[in-house]
Amino acid sequence: MNIGIWILGDQLSLEQAALQSCSDQQNVFVIFIESIQHIQTRPYHQQKLVLVWSAMRHFAQELQQLKYSVTYKIAEDFANPLDEWVRENEITELRVMTPNDRPFSEMIESLDLPCEISLIPNNGFLWNTAEFNNWASGRKRLLMEDFYREGRRRWQILMEEDKPVGGKWNLDKENRQPPKGKLNPPAEKWFKPDEITLDVIAKVKSLKIPTYGNLEPFNWGVSRHEALQVLDWFIQYRLPDFGTYQDAMLTGEETLWHALISPYLNLGLLQPLEVIQAVEAAYKQRQISLNSVEGFIRQVLGWREYMHGIYHFVDVDYPEKNWFNHTQPLPQFFWTGETKMNCLHQIINQVERTGYAHHIQRLMVLSNFALIAGIEPQAMKNWFHAAFIDAYDWVMETNVIGMGLFADGGVLASKPYAASANYINKMSNYCKSCVYDHKERISENACPFNFFYWDFLHRHCDQLKSQGRMSFILNNLDKMSSEELNSIRQQAEDWHIHH
Numbered sequence: 001m002n003i004g005i006w007i008l009g010d011q012l013s014l015e016q017a018a019l020q021s022c023s024d025q026q027n028v029f030v031i032f033i034e035s036i037q038h039i040q041t042r043p044y045h046q047q048k049l050v051l052v053w054s055a056m057r058h059f060a061q062e063l064q065q066l067k068y069s070v071t072y073k074i075a076e077d078f079a080n081p082l083d084e085w086v087r088e089n090e091i092t093e094l095r096v097m098t099p100n101d102r103p104f105s106e107m108i109e110s111l112d113l114p115c116e117i118s119l120i121p122n123n124g125f126l127w128n129t130a131e132f133n134n135w136a137s138g139r140k141r142l143l144m145e146d147f148y149r150e151g152r153r154r155w156q157i158l159m160e161e162d163k164p165v166g167g168k169w170n171l172d173k174e175n176r177q178p179p180k181g182k183l184n185p186p187a188e189k190w191f192k193p194d195e196i197t198l199d200v201i202a203k204v205k206s207l208k209i210p211t212y213g214n215l216e217p218f219n220w221g222v223s224r225h226e227a228l229q230v231l232d233w234f235i236q237y238r239l240p241d242f243g244t245y246q247d248a249m250l251t252g253e254e255t256l257w258h259a260l261i262s263p264y265l266n267l268g269l270l271q272p273l274e275v276i277q278a279v280e281a282a283y284k285q286r287q288i289s290l291n292s293v294e295g296f297i298r299q300v301l302g303w304r305e306y307m308h309g310i311y312h313f314v315d316v317d318y319p320e321k322n323w324f325n326h327t328q329p330l331p332q333f334f335w336t337g338e339t340k341m342n343c344l345h346q347i348i349n350q351v352e353r354t355g356y357a358h359h360i361q362r363l364m365v366l367s368n369f370a371l372i373a374g375i376e377p378q379a380m381k382n383w384f385h386a387a388f389i390d391a392y393d394w395v396m397e398t399n400v401i402g403m404g405l406f407a408d409g410g411v412l413a414s415k416p417y418a419a420s421a422n423y424i425n426k427m428s429n430y431c432k433s434c435v436y437d438h439k440e441r442i443s444e445n446a447c448p449f450n451f452f453y454w455d456f457l458h459r460h461c462d463q464l465k466s467q468g469r470m471s472f473i474l475n476n477l478d479k480m481s482s483e484e485l486n487s488i489r490q491q492a493e494d495w496h497i498h499h
């Protein structure tokens with residue numbers, strides 16, 4: 001009996017379940033496939049293509065060095081090379097670790113191969129789907145905070161017996177420091193492309209299909225070895241101040257103290273538990289402030305696991321949700337960065353150059369704008385999925401449809417993340433170099449975030465009243481004169497006509 005293992009591009013770990021399911025390497029054949037058809041579903045960022053393919057090639061090489069029998073195919077689709085390889089090697093059972101992304105599972109289930117296909121339960125997350133569903137079923141609210149605490153208890157992270165270290169579960173209030181002047185964060189841990197990566201860069205350069213973003217300079221790590229260096233670098237230099245400026249945004253200091261590890265976690269090059277435990281160990285060994293350590297662990301043990309769990313828990317129609325019934329098309333400037341709104345201009349340019357923006361840039365500028373301007377959620381999600389280095393279906397649905405755009409009507413967020421220029425001005429230096437006035441709501445140079453924000457609240461006042469946490473801000477809407485409200489609505493309408 002010959003066993004075949006198909007390793008998908010985001011399953012690049014020796015620990016992954018399909019590899020682990022074989023007790024030895026005898027009669028085991030491993031395949032990787034780079035499919036051109038697969039990447040034509042959207043105009044992916046060129047660096048994302050380089051990252052995934054180069055990481056696949058590096059991992060294939062690692063398996064070869066471990067004496068696995070590895071086939072690496074560069075092909076049009078998945079079905080033909082699989083069929084060929086199954087026949088050539090007389091494979092009787094093809095094992096694949098269950099994909100993170102639902103559409104990929106459906107594609108595998110539809111394959112017609114001359115062997116049995118087994119999906120091996122995914123072990124890439126701390127909580128598997130059954131465990132999460134068990135936690136979530138029957139709860140009135142799927143609060144991230146409850147889930148996070150359960151995770152802390154389960155894996156005994158930052159715990160003193162059954163109590164949180166330091167007495168509090170969540171120190172988020174200490175992690176919202178606005179930036180004052182230059183902050184001079186430590187440099188990023190970047191890498192020079194090696195031979196394998198240079199080959200992939202040449203391949204991507206020669207592609208005749210629509211893509212997005214700059215191909216070079218390509219600075220991302222592409223192997224577990226490099227991903228571990230990024231993790232060490234983060235813990236050494238960035239973790240101590242991670243918390244304090246977690247929500248800040250600064251021109252020219254784009255990544256601040258963020259870890260830059262999502263591309264590696266999402267490919268399987270880093271495992272969530274090892275990341276969490278390394279950070280906790282650093283806390284115990286060095287005098288790192290608890291707000292930074294807890295703040296970071298909450299991201300990985302809390303948010304990341306929660307978003308993945310919800311993705312598999314919700315109904316299949318979740319991706320199409322549109323609670324506010326928003327239908328505006330995606331403005332063209334999301335693809336070009338050509339807008340006078342400096343915050344969007346800076347961040348979109350940054351995404352174009354690197355495929356990366358940090359959480360607050362994604363949530364409070366990019367998706368906030370889409371939310372208040374009434375852009376169709378699915379159009380926005382498609383943009384995020386194409387443009388980001390770390391984007392996958394599982395992380396898109398919950399973050400963009402749910403958290404960013406509140407298109408699920410509050411399954412996971414307790415209120416919409418809608419904000420005016422006031423927030424952006426407080427947390428960034430973007431407004432200082434902007435042609436718009438962050439204080440103005442209705443004049444000619446009024447900031448679009450302001451008139452869209454009030455227009456959004458007004459348009460959806462009734463729906464928003466059902467969200468308890470919105471009542472305070474809706475009271476301010478009631479205090480606005482009808483003249484001002486009309487001008488705001490007019491400005492919002494005019495903006496759409498001209499964009």
Ligand code: FAD
Nearest residue numbers: 258259260261262299303304358359362363390391399404
């Ligand atoms: P840090 O700020 O250093 O955080 C550490 C880690 O926590 C991240 O690497 C990530 O693995 C995890 N994390 C934190 N929040 C989340 C979250 N909400 N969902 C999943 N993981 C989380 N994350 C992606 O991995 N891919 C995406 O395509 C993506 N798109 C997003 C789109 C929107 C609209 C929003 C609001 C968030 C999105 N996120 C996404 C979550 C988060 O913004 C990124 O994980 C984070 O910015 C990655 O950068 P970092 O590694 O420097 O993170």
Ligand code: SF4
Nearest residue numbers: 341343421431434447
């Ligand atoms: Fe963005 Fe408005 Fe500030 Fe300009 S003024 S940077 S558009 S928030």
